[in-house]
Amino acid sequence: MRFPDRTSGFPARSCVREIHGPRPSSCAHVDRIRDVPSCSTRLSSTMNKALWSKKALALPACAAILVGGITLTAAPANADPADLSITGQTVSGRVLTVSGTGTPGEYIQLDEDFRGTRQIIADSGKWTITYTIPGTGYESNTYTIEQLRTGGFAQDGSKQFTAAAQAPQADFAVTSPANNSDVSSRTVTFTGTGRQGDTINLLDTQDNRLTGPVVVGADQTWSATITFPNTAARSQAVRVTDVRGASGAGDTTVNITLPAVAPADQFSLTSPKSGSTVDSRTVTFTGTGTPGDLVNTLDADGNRVAPQVLVAADGTWTTTGTFSQSAAVVQNLSVNQIGGAQGQGQGQVDFTINFPAAETTPVATPLTLVTPKDGSTVDSRTVTFSGKGTPGDAIAVVNAEGDVVAPATIVEADGTWTTTGTFSDSAARTQDLTVGEVDSDLTVVDTIDFTITLPAVSTGTGTTTPGAGTGTTTPGAATGAGARPTGSLPVVAG
Structure with missing residues (x-):
């Protein structure tokens, strides 16, 4: 093999040197590698780094390596790195496909999987690499495309790009309202799922748009709201389509039943019923009326007892008011509907409701002790305290020591209390006590x-009858007969 004439720092000459052959005279200027320290140093360093590496071995142009009986010489680059380009990339699930152009005949590879992706660039200069992104994440990563010279060792250019695995995409579906369901309002919100970026259309039976198109969001959900006019039929069939690019990706029809519209002259109160007793002084009033009209809830003096509200599009209305504890238990009320350009009344309902009795705060009663009296003598060591x-x-x-002598008790609703305690026989006869009252x-x-x-603790009493009888006596011994004493043994306190 020959040194090219393009050597660095040497005269432009060609040279062939065999390991065991004589040195041609024309090669005197490269007698020994050691004569060129900077070159030999770079050569050694390059060899060490290249061993067992997938990276290309780039030799200094001035160096010759003697291996296996022949001289390997460095060669100039035979391709322009500008030839390498990435023209497109796609990801489907976790499969990455990247394509581009390069120098025909050279190698192309994805650095992250060079063994599995290395291939020779076709004569057309085009290449395509397919790679399965490992792992389970969906974060973006940087990848490197390398072009290698013929032989697959020397790099001839590289390009980087970013890509991420594609998260699973939701199927197209309408999640609400349910098909064949009754909705509570003529304003209906449709929701569903689909692939991010798809376009959702809501159409009537004549394929007229019921609302503008909506785009499926990054969370793969969509939502659109339709308000049906009062003149619309109660039964509605809404066609929902999913468009991806220029083609359809889903198509379904949802059948719903709208609420009836209250006639303009049919103003009503549905709750509470007139004459009923409500369970709270906070009352919710509901009814029907003409959509868009105002509803007032008033007391007998014409004062508003709940906020003024508008009749909703579905012909219903609701408002809530709270009455004070001082308000009368019986309330004579009215609700009326006002509409039209002149604010004319279009209906009124008079009714009566009853409140539960107002809550009363217990009247504070001074603590008293009724029994036993202070300084009294009780007739038993079991004592009932009351007050x-x-x-x-x-x-x-x-x-006096703070020990409880009777169970704690609660003052009754009528203001009385009672509790009973028993003192032991060892307890002193005189007891200094305290009764205390503790609030909530x-x-x-x-x-x-x-x-x-x-x-005092009972000691017991009894009588004895001496025994009477006859007998003989013997010194040191005696016999006799008589009755045993009767009565109770004394109990010793303490």
């Missing part, structure tokens, strides 16, 4: 200190 207080408050009875906020409202005297 008065504020309904709902808690009552507790404790001794756990605040001690009031206390009463008092003293009671418990009865």
Whole structure:
């Protein structure tokens, strides 16, 4: 093999050198590689980096390598990197297809899968590479296309591009309203799914648009709202189509039934019923009327008791009002409908409702102790404590040490309370006690200190009858007969 004449830093000469052959005189200027330190250094470095690498070995133009008995020489690039171009790329699911142009006869490969994608560029200069994107993610990644010289080692240009796997696409469908369903309003929202970027059309039976086209969003959903006029028939068939590019991707018909339109002269109150008792002082009033007209809800004096509202397109209306606790239990009310350019009345309904009784706050009652009296002596160690207080408050009875001597209790609705406790036989006869009242906020409202005297612990009584009888006595022994004593044994306190 020959050095080309285009060497770097040497006279333009050709040279062939065999490993074991004599040195031609014309090659004196390249007697030894070591005579060119900068070149030999670059050569060694290049060889080390190229070994076992898919990267091309780019030799310095001045170098010759003796391998296997022949001299390998560096060659100039034989292609213009500008020949390499990417003309298109597509992704279907996780399959990436990229195409372009390059130098015929050279190699082309995708750097990320060079073993599986390397191919020779056709005579036309066109190439196409197909690659399956690994993993499960859908993020964008950067890929590199490389063109290699004949032999597949020296790079002759590269191009980078970005691509991402395509997320699964939803099928075309209408999710609401359901087919053959009754809708509650003449304003109907249609929703569904489809492939991002598709165009959704909503048409009547004559293929007239019912609304403008909508585009499926990035979340693969779509939504469109149609308002049917009062003159439209209750039964409606809405055709929904999905267009992708220039072709159809879906077509379905949804049948719905619209609500009836209330006649202009048919103003009504549907709830609450006249004469009924409502369960709250916050009342919701509903009815029917002429779409677009105003509805007022008034008390007997003509004051508005709920916000003024418009009759909806479906001929219904609703409004809610809250009455104060001081308002009368019986309410005489009216609702009326106002419409037309002059604001003329077009209907009125008078009615009566009853409220539940107003909630009352319990009247605070001072804490009192009715029994036992302060300083009294009770006739049993089981003592019942009673008194008065504020309904709902808690009552507790404790001794001087703060120990509870009777279960806590709640003041009844009538303001009375009672609780019973038992003192042990070991308890002192004189007891200094306190009764306390605690409200719902756990605040001690009031206390009463008092003293009671418990009865003494019973010791028991009995009688004995001496035994009477006869017998003999023997020193150290005696016999006799008599009755056993009767009665109770004493109980010792403490």
